[in-house]
Amino acid sequence: MTVPHAGSCLCGAVAFEVEGAFARFYLCHCSHCRKGTGSAHASNLFAPVATLRWVRGEEEVRVFRLPDTRHARSFCSACGSALPTPLGTSGGVMVPAGALDTPVTKRPDAHIFTDSRADWDEALERVPKQPSWPSKTT
Ligand SMILES: [Zn+2]
Ligand SMILES: [Zn+2]
Known part of the structure; x- marks a missing residue:
């Protein structure tokens, strides 16, 4: 059974559809993903058998492959948003x-590559929560 999923980038130039079931969902804390996302971890769904279709903006999609690694990351050339990446062949x-x-x-x-997690990535569930932008006194 195929499951349709749809998404887009922040600026809206790129939109895509993926047909296929997500078998794994990993939060990757490796140094490549932290650098590439600018955050504590990447949040990636893996569909081992899937069809990726660019609905619009395929010409804006860039793929960065880190030499000598399996790390690859697609993104919108206009806004930098992360986009789906084919898994090799x-x-x-x-x-x-x-x-x-x-x-x-x-x-x-799972959280993966936790040996590489950021120094500040510890007990984040205990950090104060604000429903939106914090007030100036916070
Ligand atoms: Zn964009
Ligand atoms: Zn990673």
Whole structure:
């Protein structure tokens, strides 16, 4: 059974559809993903058998492959948003969860490469929570 998923970049230039079931959902803390996202970890869904279709803006999509590694990351050349990346020639697709506009019903399977996690990435669930931008006194 194929499951349709749809997403887009922040500026809207690029939109895509992915047909295929997500088998794995990993939060990757490796140094490449931290640098590439500018955050504590990447949040990537993996569909081992999937069809990726660019609905619009394919000409804006760039793929960065880090030499001598398996690390690859697609992004919009206009706004830099993370976009789906084909997994080599296997027919699979890696989809950044934040790029999806359709609901993500799968829960993450694991934090991975936690040996490489950021110095400040510790007990983040205990950091104060603000429903929106914090007030000036915070
Ligand atoms: Zn964009
Ligand atoms: Zn990683």
